[in-house]
Structures are given as C-alpha cells and as structure tokens.
Amino acid sequence: MLNDLQQRKMAHLFALLDVDDDGTVDKMDYTASADRLVNAFGFAPGSAESQRVRERYARLWDEVTFPMDINGDGRVDLEEFTTGFDRFVTQPEDGYHAHIAPVANAFYDLMDTDGDGRITRTEYLRMTGSAFRMSEANGLIAFEHLDLDANGSLSREELHLANEQFFRSADEQAQGNWLFGPVPAGV
Template identity: 30%
Template sequence: MGALLDQKYEKLFALLDANGDGVIAEDDFELMGSRVLAAFGEERTAPKGKEYADAMTTYWRALRETADADGDGRIDKGEFRQALRQVSDQFDVLIGPLYRAGFHLADRDDDGLVGREDFVTVISAVGVPEAEAAAAFDRLTEQGEQLSKDQLMTAATQYYCDEDPANTASHLLFGAL
C-alpha cells in the first residue's frame, strides 16, 4: 500500500472509531449511525433511516469478517490496514450501499442532488470538521452546484482505492489528510 492510501486509511480509521477508544467495534458504527440520523432528524424506523442503518450494519459486518483477525469483535489499526484493501476491492457490494444510503438521506427532496448544506451536515456528523466538509463539497462540485450520486460514488471509490495524487477532490472527501 502506498503512502497516500495509508494516509486516507488512517483518517478513515479515526472517523470510524467514533467513540475514540482506539479500536473500531460495532458500537462505533451504532454511534456514528445515530449521529448521522439525528443530524437529519430521521428515525431508524423510517425508510431512509432504516436504509442507512442497514447499510451501516452491512459495512460493519464486512469489515469485522475481513479484519477481526483475533475474533474479539474489535478492529485495531493493524487489523484495519491489512483488511481494508480487501474490503475496498468489493466496494460496490460492501461499502457502496452505505454511501448510496447516506446520499439518499441527505437528498431531502429526492431530486437526485445534494446541496452544500446537507453534504456538510452528513460529513460533519461522521466527524469531519464543518470547514473541511464544506471545502470537500466545493472540490467535488463546481462551487455553488449540487452534488450528484455519481459524483459522490466516484469520489468515495477513489478515496478507498486510488493513489493518484491528481485526484485531490476525492482524497479530501473526509477532510484534510
């Protein structure tokens, strides 16, 4: 793994460790999911809330299955780094649904586009400072434009898999590295 992916995975680990205890566990995914749903005033039982919560569960299970080498239900940084590339290779099946569900949640009027404020809301709810979330939106879109699901999915895929330093917009999806 190259230095750029290593930096992105380090950032991702810090975000997924939602309670800050140094490991990723199921309660981190529950906490992050609750934060995102609360940011949008969405209940877990509502259609968008259920879609998002289910996608969080799928991501957690795939990550645990691949990364939890010692079977203790917790993933440390070493386990995470070794396994994330494998999980990323199955992005469309294991990780993509979470990003699609997050997009659907943020697309409040269901027009297929997400504005800056809603993007910042969801990205901030996962732990990215608001200013960095806003800068990420601006890099992903033409300033003042809205974000399409295709733009988000391309950026997310590149975040997990791409080491080309020219793709700065996707590398900064979750804030500065």
C-alpha cells in the same frame, strides 16, 4: 500493498469512525454514528427513516468492517482496518463495486433529503458532521473539491467517483482524496 497516501487515507477514515477514540472500531462506534445521523437529520425515533439508517449502519459493520477482524475480538484496530481495505476494496478490481458502492448509494439516498437527485452543500455538511465528526470547515473544503462541475451540488456519479478514488487511488492529486476532508500529511 497500500502506498503512504493510501495508508494515511485509511488512518484518517479510521480516526473519524472511532467514535469513542479507543483505538478500535466496533459495532458500538457504528451504532453511535447511526444515532448521531438520525438526530442530525431529525428522523423520529422508530420511524422508517430512523430504522433504515440503523439497518444500513448494521450492514456496513456486518458486511464491510467486521470481516476485517482478523483476531476475532469483535473490534477492528487500525492495522486490521488498513489490511482489510487493501484486501477487500483496493486490490480487487471489483472491490469498490462489491463493498463500497452499495454503502455509498445508501449514504447518497440518506443525504438527499429533498429527493431532487442532488446533494447540496447543506445536505453534505449535515452528513459529514454527524456521521463522520468532520468540522464544518473541513466539510466545506471537501465539498468544493468533490463538486467537479462547480454547480453547487453533488451528483451520484460525482460521489461514486470520489469514493472510488478515496478507497482505491494512489494518486496524490485525485479529488476523491478529499471525501472525508483533508488527509493529514505523512510524517
């Protein structure tokens, strides 16, 4: 069972993914996020890069989020989302590696536009602003918390650690809690 922090993290991510702010996440939210990402990175319509982004978002929906749809309405509400992450990612020992690590790798590859094996602050901000609707200020705060060696870029290992901590850790001090910016305080 998720503790208060984990529930707040899932609610925060859910709000970022609910592009049309209708209280559910559905395939159209993922399509809209993919389109924003394609535009933010300047990929030409129909290009291999554009197609890859859209395919990865479709896979994220099909393999990670859609199976959380308990009532079969084609949409995932906050309760389904939170329960699903607990069941598929947080609780099983291999949950992160089975469900999130492949997605994190895909996002890493998309962000690393210059192919140098590092995610710069600019690349990170472009991703978080377009794919997750994060403000630049929150993106900068997040980046600073995730750049563990303070070298001005994120390695694949730093990103995986942050993702795993965000999705699995109950520790208030885990740096990965900042992956999607500041998590709102509990009520």
